[in-house]
Amino acid sequence: MDSRTLSHLRALEAESIHIMREVVAEFAKPVMLYSIGKDSSVMVRLAQKAFFPGKLPFPLLHVDTTYKFQEMIEFRDQFAKDLGAELIVHTNQKAIDEGANPFKLGTSKCCALLKTRALLDALEAGGYDAAFGGARRDEEKSRAKERVFSFRDKFGQWDPKSQRPELWSLYNSKVEKGESIRVFPLSNWTEMDVWAYIELENIPIVPLYYAKEREMVVRGNQLIPLEHNMPLAPGEKPQMIMSRMRSLGCTFCTGGIASDADTMPKIINELVQFRRSERENRIIDHDQEGSMELKKREGYF
Amino acid sequence: MSESQLLRFSTAGSVDDGKSTLIGRLLFEAKGVYEDQMASLQKSSINRSTGPIDFSLLTDGLRAEREQGITIDVAYRYFATPKRKFIIADTPGHEQYTRNMATGASTADLAIVLIDARKGVLPQSRRHAYIASLLGIPYIAVAVNKMDLVEFSETVFDQIQKDFSAYAKDIGLKNLAFFPISALDGDNIVERSARTPWFKGTPLLEHLESAPVAEDRNFTELRFPVQYVIRPNLDFRGFAGQLASGVLKPGDEVMSLPAGRVTRVKELPTFDGPLKEAFPPMSITVVLEDEIDLSRGDMLVDPNHVPHVSRRFAAKLVWMLDEAGGPNRTYLLKHATQTVPCEIRRIRHRVDINTLENVQAEKLELNEIAAVVMETRRPLYFDAYSKNRAMGAFILIDPISNLTVAAGMIEESTPESVEPLQLRNLEFVGEANESATGTQLTNAERFARAGHYPATVWLTARRAVAYLLERRLFDLGCQVHVLADDSESHLLPELSRVLSNAGLIAICSIASPDPSERDRAAGFAAANRFLEVPAKELPARDDDAVEVIIKRLEDLGVLRRKDRFERGEGI
Numbered sequence: 084m085d086s087r088t089l090s091h092l093r094a095l096e097a098e099s100i101h102i103m104r105e106v107v108a109e110f111a112k113p114v115m116l117y118s119i120g121k122d123s124s125v126m127v128r129l130a131q132k133a134f135f136p137g138k139l140p141f142p143l144l145h146v147d148t149t150y151k152f153q154e155m156i157e158f159r160d161q162f163a164k165d166l167g168a169e170l171i172v173h174t175n176q177k178a179i180d181e182g183a184n185p186f187k188l189g190t191s192k193c194c195a196l197l198k199t200r201a202l203l204d205a206l207e208a209g210g211y212d213a214a215f216g217g218a219r220r221d222e223e224k225s226r227a228k229e230r231v232f233s234f235r236d237k238f239g240q241w242d243p244k245s246q247r248p249e250l251w252s253l254y255n256s257k258v259e260k261g262e263s264i265r266v267f268p269l270s271n272w273t274e275m276d277v278w279a280y281i282e283l284e285n286i287p288i289v290p291l292y293y294a295k296e297r298e299m300v301v302r303g304n305q306l307i308p309l310e311h312n313m314p315l316a317p318g319e320k321p322q323m324i325m326s327r328m329r330s331l332g333c334t335f336c337t338g339g340i341a342s343d344a345d346t347m348p349k350i351i352n353e354l355v356q357f358r359r360s361e362r363e364n365r366i367i368d369h370d371q372e373g374s375m376e377l378k379k380r381e382g383y384f
Numbered sequence: 385m386s387e388s389q390l391l392r393f394s395t396a397g398s399v400d401d402g403k404s405t406l407i408g409r410l411l412f413e414a415k416g417v418y419e420d421q422m423a424s425l426q427k428s429s430i431n432r433s434t435g436p437i438d439f440s441l442l443t444d445g446l447r448a449e450r451e452q453g454i455t456i457d458v459a460y461r462y463f464a465t466p467k468r469k470f471i472i473a474d475t476p477g478h479e480q481y482t483r484n485m486a487t488g489a490s491t492a493d494l495a496i497v498l499i500d501a502r503k504g505v506l507p508q509s510r511r512h513a514y515i516a517s518l519l520g521i522p523y524i525a526v527a528v529n530k531m532d533l534v535e536f537s538e539t540v541f542d543q544i545q546k547d548f549s550a551y552a553k554d555i556g557l558k559n560l561a562f563f564p565i566s567a568l569d570g571d572n573i574v575e576r577s578a579r580t581p582w583f584k585g586t587p588l589l590e591h592l593e594s595a596p597v598a599e600d601r602n603f604t605e606l607r608f609p610v611q612y613v614i615r616p617n618l619d620f621r622g623f624a625g626q627l628a629s630g631v632l633k634p635g636d637e638v639m640s641l642p643a644g645r646v647t648r649v650k651e652l653p654t655f656d657g658p659l660k661e662a663f664p665p666m667s668i669t670v671v672l673e674d675e676i677d678l679s680r681g682d683m684l685v686d687p688n689h690v691p692h693v694s695r696r697f698a699a700k701l702v703w704m705l706d707e708a709g710g711p712n713r714t715y716l717l718k719h720a721t722q723t724v725p726c727e728i729r730r731i732r733h734r735v736d737i738n739t740l741e742n743v744q745a746e747k748l749e750l751n752e753i754a755a756v757v758m759e760t761r762r763p764l765y766f767d768a769y770s771k772n773r774a775m776g777a778f779i780l781i782d783p784i785s786n787l788t789v790a791a792g793m794i795e796e797s798t799p800e801s802v803e804p805l806q807l808r809n810l811e812f813v814g815e816a817n818e819s820a821t822g823t824q825l826t827n828a829e830r831f832a833r834a835g836h837y838p839a840t841v842w843l844t845a846r847r848a849v850a851y852l853l854e855r856r857l858f859d860l861g862c863q864v865h866v867l868a869d870d871s872e873s874h875l876l877p878e879l880s881r882v883l884s885n886a887g888l889i890a891i892c893s894i895a896s897p898d899p900s901e902r903d904r905a906a907g908f909a910a911a912n913r914f915l916e917v918p919a920k921e922l923p924a925r926d927d928d929a930v931e932v933i934i935k936r937l938e939d940l941g942v943l944r945r946k947d948r949f950e951r952g953e954g955i
């Protein structure tokens with residue numbers, strides 16, 4: 084390859100860094116949503132690069148449903164410490180106290196309260212006018228038309244019918260007080276790009292992504308990890324299964340996959356071998372066709 | 385894998401030309417179709433076509449659109465082969481086509497224009513080609529689809545190739561390639577089809593994998609818009625931004641705009657260690673040797689190839705809002721890393737996208753394209769879009785609704801619209817006065833508007849020469865004024881100073897020379913900006929005398945060379 088041609092990963096990196104700097108230059112109070120997942124890890128690395136040798140010029144915000152894997156929470160706290168970044172953790176404590184969980188409320192309602200509502204509350208409480216999210220356009224159909232700078236009204240809502248046209252890399256960052264922008268610096272990355280970059284850059288990720296023997300129950304075609312005293316259906320029996328997570332969410336709603344990929348090259352190889360879209364194993368997307376879009380309209384990332 | 389390149393392409397076609405099918409086919413062939421997306425396709429409630437798998441449903445998105453069975457916004461798709469990673473900007477061919485196509489085309493290295501083999505080159509195909517050329521897409525792949533429905537006829541294909549090429553030539557499209565395909569059956573997508581033995585070209589996917597797009601990048605003229613200043617402590621001041629063009633290395637000489645100061649690059653620090661060289665489209669941080677105060681919106685450029693600096697320029701606009709717009713309104717213009725208030729000075733004409741005719745217009749409606757003259761409140765540093773996309777592109781934002789209302793492409797400079805500048809070694813008369821008087825105008829802005837340096841011409845020749853010189857300079861586009869010493873000759877030096885400060889060329893026509901006044905006037909003028917022309921040095925004929933004076937003004941660098949001036953170029 085010509086020495087003055089960027090590899091596709093470096094081209095994506097350059098684009099993402101440009102996006103982040105643009106936000107920090109043009110907004111008064113940005114925040115980065117940090118979900119602890121692999122996409123967040125990549126996003127944080129890009130931010131480190133964008134503002135080197137300075138520190139991250141914004142805090143990280145984690146919306147904690149309290150149903151996250153213990154390994155995720157440990158990783159999060161260590162990660163933020165190593166980085167020297169400001170970490171804000173927000174929980175919809177009222178809903179938790181009232182006993183919100185997916186078994187009682189169903190996954191849609193549970194997500195609405197513990198993720199969407201909590202996120203909107205946290206953004207409002209912090210007075211943030213821009214929030215970075217790690218969503219990618221290749222994740223799901225309704226995201227293919229999402230802008231890099233995605234406008235949200237005073238209620239944090241997204242209107243798929245009136246999005247601002249986005250040309251070149253000239254992003255429109257004008258908002259009124261109370262309105263905000265969700266920014267997706269990884270818009271043009273695919274799952275494969277994210278993994279390849281993690282390997283290239285040696286980025287730390289939650290060990291749940293690597294295969295090991297885990298206690299799981301088989302439910303339909305899903306592997307559900309046992310954590311947080313998950314209620315079992317009649318006839319269900321936990322078993323030790325060599326498995327890993329392809330995406331991380333709440334324990335009840337994140338399916339694992341049987342896998343022996345316990346190193347990064349094995350993970351990438353596995354991905355090449357069978358490309359299941361990573362969201363197959365997130366139960367929420369199967370609620371209803373186009374369900375992600377409904378959530379997004381309400382303010383979910 | 386990590387060493388593959390990135391190619392961004394857009395697709396355009398009229399409804400039912402088979403664009404969705406083609407994209408679905410490309411994704412499928414590149415194994416970009418994930419298993420479970422396939423699974424959800426099969427249970428999809430609405431199915432528009434009859435085939436076993438409807439590839440086109442892969443590229444549908446939002447619920448509203450799915451219900452209506454149409455695509456109305458740009459959708460981005462991704463697939464990869466071992467050679468390249470592809471980003472497709474999938475733009476709908478009908479409703480809002482101009483706005484959406486322009487959006488998709490803005491970042492594209494290549495465009496696929498679909499043509500239905502049965503229908504040939506339609507008005508829509510021409511529109512798509514025109515927008516591709518307007519947005520400066522360097523490579524065009526014309527996919528002649530549904531060849532299976534015309535028995536893979538070479539004659540049909542040749543005719544379409546001929547028709548399209550003729551039109552492409554008219555609008556200046558380059559790098560055309562044609563492909564006889566069937567998106568449905570897969571002919572000439574991945575492999576050469578046995579059904580088109582007469583076709584000598586490569587299959588479409590191979591073309592996408594090999595089009596030499598990166599070679600078109602501009603590595604010669606440095607343009608680095610400062611996006612953000614990184615200042616973690618007092619010892620570090622880094623200018624962050626994405627390199628728009630040119631190559632940057634430590635030690636390179638750079639000029640800052642608008643100040644016009646020349647310095648060198650000290651270092652290009654990154655998270656992964658200092659860079660030896662940076663090239664577009666890298667996002668970098670530049671540390672300079674001298675303590676120069678730059679902020680967002682400023683620019684580092686090649687001192688030997690400076691961009692245009694002006695508040696006025698010609699541009700093409702694509703109107704993107706369903707509310708009409710036009711002159712006598714303030715918009716915000718975002719260009720590179722600057723956002724400045726601006727107005728559309730006038731609409732030169734609208735372009736009828738079907739006939740390519742120029743039409744008179746007072747305002748701009750949704751999806752219309754027009755040639756306009758823009759005027760910004762502060763100067764922009766720019767190049768023509770056709771030469772440098774990043775340096776010639778802008779968007780307009782309505783300051784009240786905050787909506788993006790138009791996309792703009794700056795056009796080649798013409799004398800009427802653009803005043804190109806040469807900033808190197810620029811000395812301004814009364815530079816120090818700026819801060820003293822509290823004026824909000826900078827000398828750079830005055831200069832930008834005048835298009836020449838201020839100067840004082842001390843002329844002891846015949847009065848007629850002075851007025852003829854004024855006439856000629858005026859015709860050349862200069863701001864000029866004759867001061868005659870008939871009554872208040874002692875005021876001439878002060879008056880010439882005022883005119884110079886205002887950026888004009890002052891011609892002092894002296895009937896009775898007084899050495900002390902001459903010295904005072906020369907003292908007020910900046911070095912090299914005072915020209916004394918004694919009568920005895922001038923030819924007898926007025927015309928010839930004026931020629932000599934203009935030549936000397938050129939030699940002093942006050943005027944741009946005349947021939948270039950007339951072509952609208954810089955010195």
Ligand SMILES: Nc1nc2c(ncn2[C@@H]2O[C@H](COP(=O)(O)OP(=O)(O)O)[C@@H](O)[C@H]2O)c(=O)[nH]1
Pocket residue numbers: 397398399400401402403404405406433434435440529530531532533565566567568569
């Ligand atoms: N025979 C034939 N039909 C095709 C081909 N490509 C697309 N079609 C059909 O043409 C119709 C319109 O295709 P679609 O991809 O939805 O068109 P779009 O509106 O341009 O996205 C569908 O019924 C397709 O199955 C082709 O190469 N050959």
